Amino acid sequence: MEKRYVAIWFPHLATDWFEQQRPDLKNNAFVLSAATHGRMVITAANPLAQQLLIREGMALADARAICPSLQYFDDKPGLASQLWQRIAAWCIRFTPTVALDPLGGILLDATGCSHLWGSEEAYVLDIINRLKARGYQAKAAMADTIGAAWAITRFGNEMIVEKNKQLGSLISLPPEALRLDENTIARLHKLGLSQIKSLVTIPSASLRRRFGPLILQRINQMMGKEPEFIEPIIPPEPYQVRLPCIEPIARIEGIEIALHTLLQQLCERMQKEGKGVRTANFKGYRVDSKTVGIQISTSKASCNVKHLFHLFEMKLSALEPDLGIELFLLEATNVEDYTPAQEEFWKESPALNDQHIAELIDRLSGRINPDAIQRYLPAEHHLPERAFKKAGSLTEQSTTQWQTNKPRPILLLEKPEKITVTAPIPDYPPMNFRYKGQFHKVVKADGPERIEQEWWIEEGEHRDYYTVEDEQGCRYWLFRAGHYDEEKKPYWFIHGFFA
Amino acid sequence: MAANQDTFARLQQDILLLQGFKPASNNVTNWHGLEQIKTAFPNNIFPTGAIHEFFCTGQETVSASAGFISGILSSLLTQQGAIIWISTGKMIYPPSLKAFGVNPEKVIFIHLKNEKEKLFAMEEALKCDAVTAVVGQLNEISLIESRRFQLAVEHSKVTGFLLRQNPRNQMTSCVTRWQITPMPGEGNDGLPGLGFPKWDVQLLKVRNGKQGRWEIQWQSGKFVVTPKYNFERELVRKIV
Incomplete structure (x- = not known):
């Protein structure tokens, strides 16, 4: 599948936040400054200040000389990066893969996401508008590669770069769009290479000799000739554990030990995260490169090793090791939140929502047809065969009363x-x-x-x-x-x- | 002599204990009228945590036994609790259990045709101590299987009921064996109509207890032993 990426850039992240805190600042030029090397240096300037040619990195005294009415505030250390991370976490609504751009900004892997918004334009516009509603000025662009999306966001005007059309939109951009270090960029400008267009025509061997391998890598990444990876802020970690074996296992005792070890690992992790297994697969990769597997499902999320082991145990005979299994893999395919009930020392009266009953039902439905196990609730019908209905779960409550005023046969x-x-x-x-x-x-x-x-x-x-x-x-x-x-x-x- | 009596009584108690009859550890306080036949049981207590066997012949006796069992279940079932009912077909009518004091929502029905599956389900259910009682409509069960059930309940303290229709094998290790036959009901003071469900309850076998025969009717949510009828003189009634 062809990848699509969105890069988001916040030109005035810190000042936007200040404007949110103090709405009266919106109509004034103001800057944020911090002390470095014994003088106050501007760390962020709002759009009005930037119009007055006040730039980041300028000494505060110089800026005040340009504009005496300039308001200035102390920058909060770590504010921008905190905001940046918070917005990245919020961006999970647009795609499951959100990454922080090390150069400031956010990268979204939007592959297969934009159709939910109707079109790619609507998707990117929604991102920009939603951020704007929260008070943040943002620029965003969608492209085939991370490099292209990043470059267009900062240096281009387009919002969407069509599939496989990035070259046309990128060639007129300055070399800064290549994400290179300052020295290289200065040298490129000095040599008159002020557009990417002039760079791509130079043979790669000469570029490498003069500017090192990074520039080639960046160009290739931008054009989609070299893969680039992002590190999502929430890494999707599958509930999966594996156990490779030195010797192929062909005996049931060995398989049982492997299953037990894997279950213990999986359940330990799930217990920490407050999750429980609803369905799980136990797979064995055989020496003859075939895969055998068994599946279990539970009626209530469980991370009880003993119980899950028992469920698998009933089906273990279906697992044919043949010449032996080299690798065992246990995966929880369906996971639900699990709230562990407090264990009672002296059980007075067992209830239907007891964990043990749910486990009993699991054990039974492992061997017999699960449809045979039923619980009934009253239904509002007079006809005797319709006066009750199947309950959906062990804990489902009835909404009406059982009728007892008329005699009914047992x-x-x-x-x-x-x-x-x-x-x-x-x-x-x-x-x-x-x-x-x-x-x-x-x-x-x-x-x-x-x-x-x-x-x-x-x-x-x-x-x-x-x-x-x-x-x-x-x-x-x-x-x-x-x-x-x-x-x-x-x-x-x-x-x-x-x- | 009196001292001997005491010793005998104590030894008897010890033997009962060893045989799995624990003294009143269960806290069933309301037996819904079943106290009236308690003299038949060891320690004068209806044995919970044991297997009870009911012999039936046809649908009529199955329904009578099911009614009698439901009455007992209503005493066993406290505020919370669960019952597992393993039945052959979908014959038991859940709403009717309410009339015998059992909340049908607390019953998990398992409808099975295969006898082997029923045995498996019954044993698994009896092993689960979160269950109050298990009712199984199992026709054929061998001595070994009944021993397995008994061992399971001695550990889990679940009360098991077996409904057996025309069983071939009568050699089982169940603690009691009953036969419930429907009887003509008595109208309410000569009023027309059917009146309360009434059964001829025969306790054919009870380990360490006395056999007995009573006429019991289910009346306003409890068992009532009607003493009018004297079974001692009557020959064994023909069962339908």
Whole structure:
């Protein structure tokens, strides 16, 4: 993928900060100064002061001679670099890879980021505008290379350098844009090489002889012929540990030791960072250059070595070492924040959110189908098969109450089964029924309880439920689908068994 | 003679201790009426941290046993706690557990078809001391497997219930063996309707205790032993 970089430059970082603190300064020329070698030297000048030809590095006394009304303040040591680092950390919103430019400024690796803003222009404009809203004057430019973006920010006027078009925009820039030391730049100017254009035409051998290898490296980096790396302020560190082995490991005992060692390393680090594993991969690189691996997942973030080891252990038999494994790699692919619960010495009453129960569920779902493990919450439906729903997690709370005012059987058939009945008069319970070839004489009955179909979910007949008891004392839940009708005999069903 | 009696009683206690019957270490204070049959149990306490076996024949007796077990669970389940219910199909109807004092949200159901998987799940669940009780609908279980369960619960103090439908092997090391059969309910003072769920509860086997047979009904959130019926004279009723 082609890289895109954005360089941000703050021409007046320290004075911008002063203006934020004292808004009345905005309309005045002012400078910041610090004592060096027994005199006060200007360290930063605001745009108004710069218009008066007051530059950094000038003695304060000279500047005051130019402009007697010039206001001056003591520079705070380390202010600019502090601001610079803080803004760099803030810039994480634009890309995950933000780096500090050693020459002042910020570098963003914007590869694959700008489409989220619609276009590259919108991306760079958003950066500039957001910084402006915070009170910082910033210049930013996007280019294919770090060198080009840096040069355009400081010496060019463009905002976006099109892909592979950097040469055209760069050749008219002064040699300062090459990020060279002052001596070299002075010598280049002295030789009349005041534009990059004149430098690139000189054979590289002569350039190297005269100015050293750095100038060639800078030109190549700017043109994208040589790679340049930046050091992100937040290094993305994968949760990964590896264990190379001197001898190939082919025995399960060895693999177990390797797994345990790696888990200990990983969990120690995660514990420090307050993270826990949700999914993890354990890979083995075999002698025959093949990779074998197993994966586990947990229902709750965990950094418990024993528990994770147990989860892997159940799957270790799937890991074929063949001739032996040379390198073990353990990677936590999905990591979540983990708040360790305080261990209790005397457990009085275990709860559902207990870590041990979550671990038990993990162990079980390692061997059996995880869908088989369910917890149920009440749902607001009258139809018995819809009166409960699957809970999403172990700790999910119900939003409604369980209904207990109506009798419900303890065993409910997943699908009501047809029965043959003798029912005397409309809306009376049956006198007897036959279920699975067994004849039951109804002695007592309760009902009917009419439950309508939920038409917005499913069309169908309503149900009239009867609770009946046969001669043995067994209690059943029967229903008739639809109204009693002389011509069309309604069907009867059995739906459950009461305790 | 009195001294001998004392010695015997003490020795009996020691033997019970060695056999895994710890004195009332569990803090179940409200047995929801189950105290009425406590004389059948060793130390006059319903054995928690043990495996109880329920023999069933058909759906009717399974539902009766499930109801009776739910009643016991409601006593075991304190304010916090979790129950694991390993069932064959998705037959147990969660909302109905509420009627037996068990909050269905505290029950984790594991629906499994394969007997081997059920055995694995049951043993793992029994080993976990964060669980209050485990109910398993396991039909066939060998003596060795039941020993494994017993060893697991002796360590974790989890109470296990096994619901076995028409089991072939009756040689197990479970502490108790029950048979619950539904009985015709009595109407409320002659009023029409079904009345409370009522069971013929037979305690077929209890280690170090006495067998017994009671007529128990579940009434307003607790067990009530109805003494009207005398089983001593009655022949064993035919089970449906």
